[in-house]
Amino acid sequence: MATIGDVAREAGVSRSTVSSVLTGRKFVTPETRARIEAAIAKLEYSVNTGARALATSRTMTFGVVVRFHEAEFSPALATYLVAFSDAARERGYSVMLLTEPDGTAAVSRAIAGRLVDGLILLNVLDGDPRLEPISRSGFPAVLVGMPGDTRGIDAVDLDFASAAIMLVDHLADAGHREAMFVRWPEELYENGSTYATRFERAALRRAADRGLRLVPVPVPVGPEEVRETLRAALQDPANPKTLLIHNDAAVAMLPFVLGDLGLKVPADRSVVSLHSAELARLYVLTFTAVESEPTAVAEAAVDVLCKRVDAPQSPAQKRLIAPHLERKSSVTSLA
Amino acid sequence: MATIGDVAREAGVSRSTVSSVLTGRKFVTPETRARIEAAIAKLEYSVNTGARALATSRTMTFGVVVRFHEAEFSPALATYLVAFSDAARERGYSVMLLTEPDGTAAVSRAIAGRLVDGLILLNVLDGDPRLEPISRSGFPAVLVGMPGDTRGIDAVDLDFASAAIMLVDHLADAGHREAMFVRWPEELYENGSTYATRFERAALRRAADRGLRLVPVPVPVGPEEVRETLRAALQDPANPKTLLIHNDAAVAMLPFVLGDLGLKVPADRSVVSLHSAELARLYVLTFTAVESEPTAVAEAAVDVLCKRVDAPQSPAQKRLIAPHLERKSSVTSLA
DNA sequence: CTGAAAGCGCTTACAG
DNA sequence: CTGAAAGCGCTTACAG
Structure with a gap:
């Protein structure tokens, strides 16, 4: 060479x-x-990239820290990873994958070994232990997720509150007065999953404002459980015939259950949901939905991180990505 | 520091x-x-990882080259990526994500810049242009996929032929004499997708041996098209009531179509399929299936690559991972 | 068993 | 505008 x-x-x-x-x-x-x-x-x-890195003390690579949460469901993860890699490459950065059962060790090691110039943390929770080594070291990082306390670290996420508002408004505008609110497993809210909570708060509040009664339907983990829960909820005559869904696993399963019960959308049930874009590649998505914009989120995160690397002392940023409503004919007009 | x-x-x-x-x-x-x-x-x-890399001329990182093919469908990609990262970490390696619309450039750049010690190529096709720069440079690499000509490069893959045989046998053992063979889009076979072709050949041959008549049903790309194709195939009274599926998109869509048509498995239709493990996390998978073993494939690939890095001159290896049959009650016994 | 020296392949002030 | 020198933080023969 x-x-x-x-x-x-x-x-x-x-x-x-x-x-x-x-x-x-x-x-x-x-x-x-x-x-x-x-x-x-x-x-x-x-x-020689390594030699240059040693001379400049810039590795020109970012680490993407991924961790799986049991209660979650991420067919979209690959989409995000590829989006991060593409966005990074456009700015001259490579992307290193940092996986580890205990994500904290991965973070500390990457920082200490100067493996990367900055960190992208996926799936950040309230009180996430991975924030500690980062905020202590002041190492450049960007959170994807929006915990209540970002501990002075940059953060980027989809604006789940505004997504909730769009969906509630869509139902209210069509004259609906009540809806099942099909939610994530309760443990997700308790664990401090920030997107679940932000969506929930905004949905409840907006629904109250718009006179939409929301009947919460928590959905447990596991395909079998999801199926049974949905089936029971749909069959209960006391339940509203309208569904507001924030749970990808439920979105994925719903068509099966509708099929089992012989129910049609929107004739028998109206449905709106927030789901990841990847789900739309899996089947004909017939529900009006808010897409989760992986590309926009990835580009914003990389942008914020590049700025942070270049200006370590600048004040921390929070960036919310505006969601986009995808209208399908899954909601009956009652107006 | x-x-x-x-x-x-x-x-x-x-x-x-x-x-x-x-x-x-x-x-x-x-x-x-x-x-x-x-x-x-x-x-x-x-x-300092970079300094050590310069001194030892070992970066201790592998590059994973991913490329999307339009005709494919990869909810399992993230599973593979995480599996590679975990397997690599166990041997002291990190994993760099190498994405690029034109995968060839990514490969050449990684080699030239000594970014990584070895390359893992996902989704390798027959006549894949990415093999050229690798075999020319003799750079350590492992293909995930099994092209007819590996050009002297190590290769690892699920044994799709044996998967096909298991599924055909499962049907034949249950007394079935004919089945629809729900296939990938034709362009995938023409493009040289090695897994599609290997499965197909073995299935046809074994079916002939076992007296199972196979009616090919090619499925085009896109959810809407998948749905329509399946619907038409299932409704055609001339078609067998048994399905042998090698197409993840079709597996994902099938329950919807069955629901639409009011068909039950196994009462009205028998189904066996080869699908990625990730699909099983998306819904209750009720079909007898061969899992695609991402963890085993990833571990084998990393193992082969580590050996190659340590012994550049040793003869090229081909490793096929034995598939595993997951029995569900989706096949009626006609025996 | 331990240490002084050279070298890995770059970049970056600093002279000229 | 170009070049000689030092340095980035390690490892590895080679002496001792």
Whole structure:
């Protein structure tokens, strides 16, 4: 493998001049630049990323910290990972995958080993233990999620409150006065899952304002349980015939249950939901829904993180991504 | 951040002695080792990965090259990525995500920039252009997929042929004499998707041996198209009432269509399928199926790649992972 | 068993 | 505008 010294010799210049054209930080006369570029092409030279990292103390890579929560359901995870990688590459960064049963160790190790220039934390909870080593070290990081206390760390997320409002409004506008609120497992709210809670609060409040009565339907974990819970809820004649869903597993299962019970949408039931974009690739999604915008979230997170790396002292940012309502004919008009 | 020099000073030894305990490559007396370890703990020292990489010319990271194919459907991708990361970490490696619309550039860049010690290529096709830069450079890599010509590169994959045989046998054993063979989009076979083709060949051959007549049902891309194709196939009275499915999108959609048509499994239709494990997390999977074993595949790939890095000249390996039949009561016994 | 020295491949002030 | 030198933080023969 050719080194910068080989290129310098081939072009008849010094190594620092080659470095100047590599980094683009200094002016080099067009003639010598051309000679150097020819040498680079001839030798198929390419800069050694590690050596550059050592010299600049910039690795030009970000770490993406992922952790699975049992109670969750993430067919969209791959979409997010690819979105992060693409967004990072556009800014010259690579992406390292940091998985670990205990996410805290992964975080500390990445920081201590200077493996990466910054961290992207997926799926951040209220009181998430991974925040501690970050805020203590002041290491550049961005949370995807919006805990009540971000501990001075940058954070980016979909605006779940506004998503809830859009969906409630959509139902209220169509004249609905009551709806089942199909929710995540209770443990998710208790664990401090910030998106679940933010959606819930905004939904309840807006529903009260708009005169929409919400009947909570908590859904436990596990496909079998989801199916049974939905079946029972749909069959109970006391329950509203309208569904507001914030639970991807329930969204995925609902069509099965509707099929079992011979129910049609929107004739028999009206449905709106918040679900990840990946679900829409799995089947014909016939429910009016708010998409979760993985690309926009990833780009915002990478943008915030790049700025943080360049300006470590600037004040922490919080960025909420506006959701987008995807209308399908899954809601009967009662107006 | 403390360096190895700080530790050496604190412990009153030379940097090379510290390095010896760090790498474990040399014997150090217990006493001085203890002093050094105390110094490391006190200073919260941790080795700088990049500097070590430069000195050893080992980055201790693998690149995972992912590419999306339009005709495919990968809710399981995240499962694979996490599995690779976990398997790599167990052997001291990190995992870098290499995404790119044009996967070839990503591969060449990673090799040239010595970003990684080895490459894991997902979703490898027959005649995959990404193989060229790898086999030309002799860079350590492992293919996940089994193209007819691996070009001397290590390869690992689920044994799709044996999966097909298990499923055909399962049907034949239950006395079935004919079945619809619900397939991937035709373009996938033409593109050289090796798993589609390997499954197909083995299925056809085994079916012939076992006296099972197979009626091919190609399924186009897109949820709407999948739904319509399945509906038409299920409604056609000329078609067998037994389904052998190798198409995740069709597996995902099938319950919807069955629901639409009011068909029950196994009363009205018998179903066996090969599908990714992730699908089983999405809903109650009631079909007898062969799981695609992401963890086993990932571990095998990482194992092969580690061996390759340590012994670049050893002969190329091909490893097929035995699939595992998951029996559910989705097949009527006609025997 | 421990240490001094060279080297990994870059970048970056600093002279000229 | 170009080059010589030092340095980034490690590891690894090589002496002792």
